[in-house]
Amino acid sequence: MAAPKKGRRSPGAHAKPWRSLLLILLALVGLTGGMFFSGHSTPRLGIDLAGGTSITLEAKNQPGKPNAINQTNMETAVGIIERRVNGLGVSEAEVQTQGDRHIIANIPRGTNEKQAREQVGTTAKLAFRPVLTYMPTTKQPKPPQQQPSQSPSKSPSQSSESRSSQGQQGSGQDDQGRAVTDGLKAQAAAAAPADDKPSPKPDKTTPPTTPPQQQLPPGVPPELAKKLQKLDCNGKQAKAKVSERASAAKSSEPVLACDSKEKIKYALGPVGVEGKNVTDAKAQFDQQRGQWIVTMSFDGKGSDDFGDTTGKLAKKQQPQNQFAIALDGEVVSAPSVSQRLSANAEISGSFTQESAQELGNILSYGALPLTFEESDVTTVTPALGSEQLMAGLIAGAIGLGLVVVYLVAYYRGLSLIAILSLLVSAVLTYTIMSLLGPAIGFALNLPAVCGAIVAIGITADSFIVYFERIRDEIREGRTLRPAVERGWPRARRTILVSDFVSFLAAAVLFIVTVGKVQGFAFTLGLTTLLDIVVVFFFTKPLMTLLARTRFFSSGHSWSGLDPTRLGAKPPLRRGRRASAVRTDPKEA
Amino acid sequence: MSRLGNLGARLYRGDVGYDFIGKRKFWYGVSILITITAIVGLVVRGLNMGIEFQGGAVLTTPKTTASIQHTTEVVEKESGRAAIVQQLGSGGMRIQIAGLDTDKSTEVKESISKELKVDANQIDTQLVGPSWGEQIANKAWLGLGIFMVLVVIYLAIAFEWRMALAALIALIHDITITVGIYSLVGFEVTPGTVIGLLTILGYSLYDTVVVFDSLRESSRSVTKQTRYTYSEIANRSINSTLVRSINTTVVALLPVAGLLFIGGGLLGGGMLNDIALSLFVGLAAGAYSSIFIATPLVADFKERQPEMKALARRVRSKRLKNEDREAREDEEDGFEGHGPSDGFEGPGHGGVQAPDAAATAAAGVVGPRGGSEAGSRSQRRQPPSRSRSRNRPSGKRR
Numbered sequence: 001m002a003a004p005k006k007g008r009r010s011p012g013a014h015a016k017p018w019r020s021l022l023l024i025l026l027a028l029v030g031l032t033g034g035m036f037f038s039g040h041s042t043p044r045l046g047i048d049l050a051g052g053t054s055i056t057l058e059a060k061n062q063p064g065k066p067n068a069i070n071q072t073n074m075e076t077a078v079g080i081i082e083r084r085v086n087g088l089g090v091s092e093a094e095v096q097t098q099g100d101r102h103i104i105a106n107i108p109r110g111t112n113e114k115q116a117r118e119q120v121g122t123t124a125k126l127a128f129r130p131v132l133t134y135m136p137t138t139k140q141p142k143p144p145q146q147q148p149s150q151s152p153s154k155s156p157s158q159s160s161e162s163r164s165s166q167g168q169q170g171s172g173q174d175d176q177g178r179a180v181t182d183g184l185k186a187q188a189a190a191a192a193p194a195d196d197k198p199s200p201k202p203d204k205t206t207p208p209t210t211p212p213q214q215q216l217p218p219g220v221p222p223e224l225a226k227k228l229q230k231l232d233c234n235g236k237q238a239k240a241k242v243s244e245r246a247s248a249a250k251s252s253e254p255v256l257a258c259d260s261k262e263k264i265k266y267a268l269g270p271v272g273v274e275g276k277n278v279t280d281a282k283a284q285f286d287q288q289r290g291q292w293i294v295t296m297s298f299d300g301k302g303s304d305d306f307g308d309t310t311g312k313l314a315k316k317q318q319p320q321n322q323f324a325i326a327l328d329g330e331v332v333s334a335p336s337v338s339q340r341l342s343a344n345a346e347i348s349g350s351f352t353q354e355s356a357q358e359l360g361n362i363l364s365y366g367a368l369p370l371t372f373e374e375s376d377v378t379t380v381t382p383a384l385g386s387e388q389l390m391a392g393l394i395a396g397a398i399g400l401g402l403v404v405v406y407l408v409a410y411y412r413g414l415s416l417i418a419i420l421s422l423l424v425s426a427v428l429t430y431t432i433m434s435l436l437g438p439a440i441g442f443a444l445n446l447p448a449v450c451g452a453i454v455a456i457g458i459t460a461d462s463f464i465v466y467f468e469r470i471r472d473e474i475r476e477g478r479t480l481r482p483a484v485e486r487g488w489p490r491a492r493r494t495i496l497v498s499d500f501v502s503f504l505a506a507a508v509l510f511i512v513t514v515g516k517v518q519g520f521a522f523t524l525g526l527t528t529l530l531d532i533v534v535v536f537f538f539t540k541p542l543m544t545l546l547a548r549t550r551f552f553s554s555g556h557s558w559s560g561l562d563p564t565r566l567g568a569k570p571p572l573r574r575g576r577r578a579s580a581v582r583t584d585p586k587e588a
Numbered sequence: 589m590s591r592l593g594n595l596g597a598r599l600y601r602g603d604v605g606y607d608f609i610g611k612r613k614f615w616y617g618v619s620i621l622i623t624i625t626a627i628v629g630l631v632v633r634g635l636n637m638g639i640e641f642q643g644g645a646v647l648t649t650p651k652t653t654a655s656i657q658h659t660t661e662v663v664e665k666e667s668g669r670a671a672i673v674q675q676l677g678s679g680g681m682r683i684q685i686a687g688l689d690t691d692k693s694t695e696v697k698e699s700i701s702k703e704l705k706v707d708a709n710q711i712d713t714q715l716v717g718p719s720w721g722e723q724i725a726n727k728a729w730l731g732l733g734i735f736m737v738l739v740v741i742y743l744a745i746a747f748e749w750r751m752a753l754a755a756l757i758a759l760i761h762d763i764t765i766t767v768g769i770y771s772l773v774g775f776e777v778t779p780g781t782v783i784g785l786l787t788i789l790g791y792s793l794y795d796t797v798v799v800f801d802s803l804r805e806s807s808r809s810v811t812k813q814t815r816y817t818y819s820e821i822a823n824r825s826i827n828s829t830l831v832r833s834i835n836t837t838v839v840a841l842l843p844v845a846g847l848l849f850i851g852g853g854l855l856g857g858g859m860l861n862d863i864a865l866s867l868f869v870g871l872a873a874g875a876y877s878s879i880f881i882a883t884p885l886v887a888d889f890k891e892r893q894p895e896m897k898a899l900a901r902r903v904r905s906k907r908l909k910n911e912d913r914e915a916r917e918d919e920e921d922g923f924e925g926h927g928p929s930d931g932f933e934g935p936g937h938g939g940v941q942a943p944d945a946a947a948t949a950a951a952g953v954v955g956p957r958g959g960s961e962a963g964s965r966s967q968r969r970q971p972p973s974r975s976r977s978r979n980r981p982s983g984k985r986r
Contacts, residue, residue: 097717379677388860395850399843406838447783450863454787457840468832498797505735505790512731514724520783
């Protein structure tokens with residue numbers, strides 16, 4: 001590193017470039033290592049490229065509902081199944097109707113087929129379980145007599161009954177849920193449901209290490225509390241694991257569950273009422289109170305069970321007077337109970353029409369409007385075939401080769417930085433996509449591959465903008481190092497503003513859309529973020545470092561920064577004229 | 589490279605350049621023509637929606653020895669539509685064809701049974717619903733709508749509403765052209781197409797924003813000088829970022845061109861071609877529109893502002909003055925065409941004509957400008973704060 005003698009040294013320009021280059025290097029090594037270590041060294045491919053499993057479901061006639069199998073219900077079912085198999089929208093599963101009563105779900109290879117079949121085929125299991133205790137997903141269990149709050153930053157609203165329930169709204173809203181009777185009088189409380197001497201089978205082999213809770217609500221076995229503390233409800237993956245375990249548990253055992261919307265985890269007692277005993281549920285608008293409510297009715301056994309359970313619960317303290325509605329092991333709502341209820345009940349809270357209807361649907365069909373049974377499971381070959389992917393990759397590689405040739409021709413020495421940046425960007429994208437396969441079920445389909453190829457152009461643009469800035473500064477007559485430093489802030493702003501637009505597109509589409517568009521939005525957002533990371537932590541520091549070398553700073557004719565070639569004005573100023581010509585718009 | 593580098597330098601300085609703003613009427617015309625063609629194509633031919641959007645027929649054959657490729661060829665020839673053929677675990681084929689009616693499907697069935705040597709009665713035909721149902725499409729539209737609103741708000745804050753509007757027009761222009769090409773070529777619209785369109789949308793805005801960013805920078809203190817009109821500044825700004833625009837477009841288009849020509853050549857069609865085509869057309873349109881459409885539009889909008897009109901007037905009168913003095917001082921060093929000295933109905937005479945004057949003036953600036961020297965001198969002699977009426981050359985109507 002022969003640093004030229006002249007030229008100011010900007011403070012901090014020493015350590016910084018090395019530090020961020022080191023960071024990037026570490027990230028690269030870490031990601032690549034992680035990729036090989038986890039054995040997922042290629043990105044998962046979508047069904048169009050890799051084939052997968054095709055599951056055909058047939059809708060079953062339901063007694064008493066002769067017209068249930070209609071187009072509307074089939075489409076609702078398609079939507080729900082799609083949500084189940086394609087939770088994050090990045091797994092490229094396809095769901096469509098076939099004929100009048102069949103639904104086909106295609107799931108890409110590499111997914112857990114057994115799990116997928118369960119997700120697709122089973123009408124969700126619904127159960128009412130009493131709440132033993134709950135806590136925020138990040139903290140200790142709550143002692144009783146304390147209001148649950150939806151979000152740590154908000155204190156719950158105090159209602160006249162001082163109760164709250166979760167699950168109807170987005171976070172940050174407190175729902176007042178209550179179940180209201182049709183005027184049945186309360187029974188004497190029987191033994192608490194949690195006194196049933198549960199013998200939970202630990203799924204985890206790790207011994208509990210956390211100390212038991214001090215203020216446990218009565219009736220919560222300490223072992224259960226310990227497990228609750230360790231329960232991980234953060235992120236879709238973790239939640240899915242928890243709900244899988246919870247829905248597999250026997251109905252006579254207590255379970256741990258996550259809330260479907262809020263950051264809350266529960267310990268729930270044995271099943272009080274089975275979901276199959278719900279005969280009907282629907283959303284209604286309560287004229288008197290001017291709000292949406294959900295009414296439900298039970299069959300004979302259900303009424304008895306519900307009466308028993310609510311009778312017990314009504315006598316208890318918060319939080320044990322709550323009744324969790326668990327769907328597939330996830331708590332969708334936990335209204336509190338103030339009196340014994342029986343055949344008919346209503347749940348009220350701050351429902352919107354939509355959330356009331358959603359809960360009504362969940363209660364009445366266990367989420368799916370129809371009962372389905374698997375009629376066929378078969379593997380399918382890729383819809384597009386491997387030659388498409390190969391051709392795409394070959395063409396992409398040739399295109400990239402051309403890009404490299406062009407960059408070398410135009411930028412000469414600078415192209416070294418460009419090519420290295422592209423390389424870093426490519427390696428980061430590839431490794432992250434590979435790791436996202438197992439992590440969130442991310443799968444690449446052909447359009448996404450093309451999108452990634454286009455993203456190369458956007459990445460390249462960032463440093464083209466920067467290089468042009470540097471060259472403009474050199475044309476102004478600056479030497480290289482000041483040019484590199486002065487050109488950066490302006491180039492940086494351009495890069496950030498334009499990347500923000502791309503990222504905005506990705507974020508909005510990801511939040512609003514479903515299915516393939518969502519998958520695309522994810523890819524776009526990822527590549528945009530990586531673009532910024534690469535430019536900030538790799539291209540710029542590398543440029544700073546190389547500006548110190550003699551080859552670049554002396555303006556070697558092959559460096560791409562030769563002042564005479566760039567047509568810089570000679571250092572000796574010939575009066576005011578030349579500068580007046582050029583810098584005019586800027587000088588004002 | 590040296591020539592290129594020099595060209596870059598001269599573009600940067602404004603020594604050379606193309607008069608984008610002055611010739612904008614021509615380019616607007618070109619764009620309107622293409623857009624109209626695209627819309628006519630859309631109306632007349634319509635879009636050929638793939639099976640993912642409109643559903644279709646699915647044929648399931650019993651076990652067969654035929655290859656997927658062979659089956660695909662047979663089905664596509666018979667039905668005239670793109671088919672998705674997959675082999676099932678049982679060894680049979682699942683063939684999905686969009687928009688197949690009953691008569692056609694019988695024909696297709698027969699030809700399949702002949703070609704694949706399976707019993708026609710054992711081929712099961714069913715209608716399939718769209719896998720990319722209305723729900724997905726509606727949500728995609730909703731997302732697009734929200735994004736458009738947000739991006740206009742963001743650009744209006746980051747730049748100004750005129751730029752936001754121009755960017756939006758350019759965006760719609762790009763999408764229309766791409767969709768029009770699709771209807772004219774008759775490619776089937778697949779989810780890949782939609783994703784290609786979304787990519788274009790992102791890129792088109794991205795590219796426009798990069799050009800606007802340089803425009804904003806160079807026009808920051810435009811009213812504090814009396815040398816150039818806003819349109820001229822805009823034109824110089826396009827020219828100075830031209831190198832970047834060309835490089836970026838080349839770098840973005842090369843891989844896509846690879847996909848389109850090489851990938852397409854290797855395969856002769858298929859999904860890859862669809863996506864690559866929409867990307868190629870869209871990216872080219874996006875790069876073109878940010879230079880030829882979006883920036884001139886901004887200049888058009890800006891020239892309607894009173895302060896810009898005033899600026900244009902100041903600039904004009906000043907140039908006249910310089911010219912007069914040059915004539916007096918015998919300092920003629922090749923002022924081109926005496927552009928500014930004739931044809932002065934323009935800014936100040938109604939918005940419609942304003943751009944004309946700007947254009948003529950711009951034409952004068954784009955070439956090598958000898959007047960600058962005099963200009964700098966005159967600036968010393970006459971501070972710009974002097975009232976305009978004093979600057980007005982005698983014998984000129986007002």
